[in-house]
Amino acid sequence: MSGADRGGGSDVIEDYLLEARQMQALSLAVHIPLVCFGIALPALVLFCEWRYLRTGDRLYRALARRWSKVMLALFAVGVVTGTILSFELGLLWPEFMARFANVFGLGFTLEGFSFFVEAIFIGIYVYGWDRLSPRLHFLSGVPIALAGVAGSLFVISVNGWMNRPGGFTLRDGRAVAEDPWKALFGNSYLWHEFVHMYFAGYIVTGFLLATPYAWGYLRGRRDRYHRTALAVALSAAAVAAPLQVVIGDWAAREVAHHQPVKLAAMEGLAQTRSGAPVHVLGWYDGHEVEYGIAIPKLLSLLAHHDPDATIQGLDAVAVDDQPPVNVVRYAFQTMVGIGVLLALISLVYLYVRLRRHRLPRSSWFYRAVVVAGPLSVVALIAGWITTEVGRQPWIVYGVMRTSEAVTGASGIPVGYATLVTVYIGLAAGVGWLLHRFSRVPLEADWDD
Amino acid sequence: MTELPAVFILAGLAAYTVLAGADFGAGLWTLLAGAGRASRTATRDHARHAMGPVWEANHVWLVFVLVVCWTAYPVAFGSITSTLAVPLFIAAVGIILRGASYALRGQLEESSGRRPIENLFAVSSILTPFALGTVVGGIASGRVPVGNAAGDLLTSWLNPTSILVGALAVATGAYLAAVYLAADAHRLGARILERDFRTRALAAGLCAGALALGGLVVVRQDAPELYHGLTRGGGAAMVAISIAAGVATLALVWRDHFGAARASAALAVAAIVAGWAFAQHPRFLPGLTIEQAAASRSTLVAVITAVAVGAVVLVPSLILLFRLFLRGHLDPASSTVDHAAAPARAGRRRFPLAAFAGVTLVAGLGLTLLTDPGWFLAAGVACLVAAAVATFGLAATADPRQ
16 A cells, blocks of 8 residues: 555545454454363373373372363364354455465365364263273374364464465465465474464463362362362473473564564564663653663564674664554563563472472462463463564565455444454353353262 | 365365254254153253264364365455355354354253253354355355455345245254254154154255255246256256155155165255256356366365375264264263273382483573574474473372372
C-alpha cells in the first residue's frame, strides 16, 4: 500500500484488518494452551501408568485414569478450537490461502494425519481402561503422545515458514512451490520455534496441573495421592522451566539474525547502534524508550553474545514496515518476566525435592504454584504475541502484507462479536467443568 | 495427477458424511428423545454413549478435507471460503457449541445444568450439517465465482439448491444415526431402544429418500447443469446405486439385519457424494476446472505422498478403532480384565541417573549457549532434553515424603 492511497477508505480497511487479526488472535489464544496439553499430558499420563505397571501401586493407576479423563475433555475442546482455526484461515485470509497454501499446506495435511492418530487412540485409551489388557492399554496410549508432538511440529513448520519463507517462486503474485518438504522442514526457523514451544508445553501443563493440587495442599489435602500428583506435575514443569531460558536465548539469536526488525521492536531500539542496551518497562514513544530502566549493552550481549555487537534499529526500514512496537515490547517483557519467575519456583522445587527427598513445606511455595499455573498461560500467549505481532505488517515475511491477505467479505465485526461471545461461554464452561471435576470423589477412579 | 487430491477430498467428504453425519443425527435424536417407548434419559444416554469413543476421529475427516483442499486447490479454496463465509462461520460456531456441550455433558451425570446443555448439543447438531450442506449446494449450483469474496454473500447459500442439500444433510444424518443406534442397541441387548431406533430408521430413511428424489425437481429448476450431470453417465449410475442401497437398507432394517443395514445405509449416502462429483466433473467452480485449480506439480506430489504415507498409519488405526468399538470393547461396562499388576520391582539405581543428568546438563548448556546454530547446537539441545528427562525421572519417581 503506497502513501498516496491512504485516504478515508483505507482507514476502514485498516480497522477491518485489525478486527480480522484480533479474531484470529483470539482463536489462537484459546487453542494454544490446549496444544500444550496435547504435547505434554499424554506423556505424563503414560508415565503414571508405566509406574503402575512396574510397581503395581494402584495409586498411579488412579492418577493416570483421572488425568486421562482430563486429557480427553481437553482434547475434545482442542479438536473444535483447532477446526475453527482451519476455518478461519479460509474465512479471514482467503488471498493468503489462494496464493501461498500450495507451499505451506503440506504442513497442515501432515498435521491432519497426526490429528487423526491422536483422535483414534485417545478414544481407545480412555474408553479402554476396563476392557483392554494392561500392557495393550499402555501401548494404545503411546501413539497419542507421539502424535501430539508430531502435530505441533507440523503446525509450527507452517509458522516457521511464514516467518522465514522460502521454497517457492512468484508468478503473477502467486507462489509456485518448488519443494514444499524443504520449504517447511529444511527451514532453520522451525527448530527453535518448535523446541521453545515443546518446553512451553511441559511448563504450562505441569504448572496448570499442579495448581488445583497446590490449592488442595493449602487447604489441608496432603495425603499420598495429592503429594504424588503434585510431585509428577511439578517435576514436569520444573525440569523444563529453567532450561527454557537457554532455549529462549537460542531463539533470540535466530530472531536477531533473520528478523532484525522484530528484535528491534522487542526492545524498542529506534536507531542502529553498537553496544545496545535493554530497557526494562518504560514506553516506546516512536523515537526511544521513555521511563525504562536501562541495562547497558545487554541487548548486544543477548542477541550476538558480544557486548559491543551492532544491532539494527527500527529506522532501517520504513515506518510502514515496522510492527507495533509497544505491543511486541510488552508481550516480550511479560514472557521473559514470568519465565524467570517460573524458573525460580522450579529451582526451589528441584532443590528441595532432590536434596531433601520431600516436597517443599512453605505455604508460600504453594501459593506461588497456584499463581504459576495461570501465569504460565499468560507467558505462553505473550510469547506468541511477540513472534506473531512482531511479524507484522507481513503475513509472509517480506513477501505478502497481512492487509493484502484479508477477506473482501463484509461482516467481520458481526463474526468477531459472535466469536467473542461463544468463546466467553466456552471458557466459562471449561472452567466450570474443571472445577466440578476436581470435586468428583477419588473413589470413582480408584477401584473401578 | 491433478485429480487425485480431488479424489482424496471426496473420499474424506464421504467418510465425514457417513461417520460424522451419523454423530450429528444422533444429536438430532436426543432432541426427539421423548417420542419413543424408551425413557427420554435412556435414549439420550444411548445416543451419547454410542458416539463417545469415535466422535473425535469422525470429526477429523472435516479437517482432512479442508487441508487437502487448500493445499492442492488453493485458489478454489480461497474463493469458496470468502464467498461462502457466512454459512461456514455458522458451521464453525455450531462445531464449537456442539463440541463444548458434548465435552461438558460427559462430566455431568446427575446435575441440574444438564438439560440446557443437552438441548444446545442437539440444536447445534442440526445447525452444523445444515450450514455445511448449504456450502455444498452453493458450490454445486455454480454460485461461487473465482476471486476474493467475488460471489454474493447471501444468495450463494440462501438458494433452493443450498437449502435442499442442507436439509438432505440433516435428514441423511438422522437416518444413518438411527440405523447405527439400532445396531448398537441390538448389540447391547437393549430391546426397547432397538425397537425405537428401528422405527426411527425406517421413518428417517423414507424422509431422506423422498427428499433426495423430490430434490431432483428443485435442482432441475435451480441448477440445470447439475441436474444434467446427475441424470446422465456416472452421475446417474451413482444416483441409481444410492436408491438401490437405500431401498435395501429399509428392507434390512425391517428384517432386523442391523449389521448389514449399517453398511448399505452408509453406501446409500456415500453414493450421493460420488454422484455430485460425477455431475460436476471436470468443473470445480464456474470457469475453473479441477486441472486449472490444481497447485503446481511439486505440491501435488507432496500431498499425494503425504496422504499415501499417512494412510499406512491411518487405515490400520481406524480398523482397530472400529473393530474395538463395534465389538463392544469400548462400551461403558464393569471391568472384564483382571488388573493384577506385575509384581513390584524394588531397588533403583539413582546415582548413575543423577550423574547422567549432571553430565548432559553441563554439555547441553555449553553447546547450546556457546555455539552458533548448526549441528553442535542441535546436539546441545538434545543433551538438554536428555538432562530434563533424567531429572524428571529423579524427581517424579521417588515417593514424596511430607
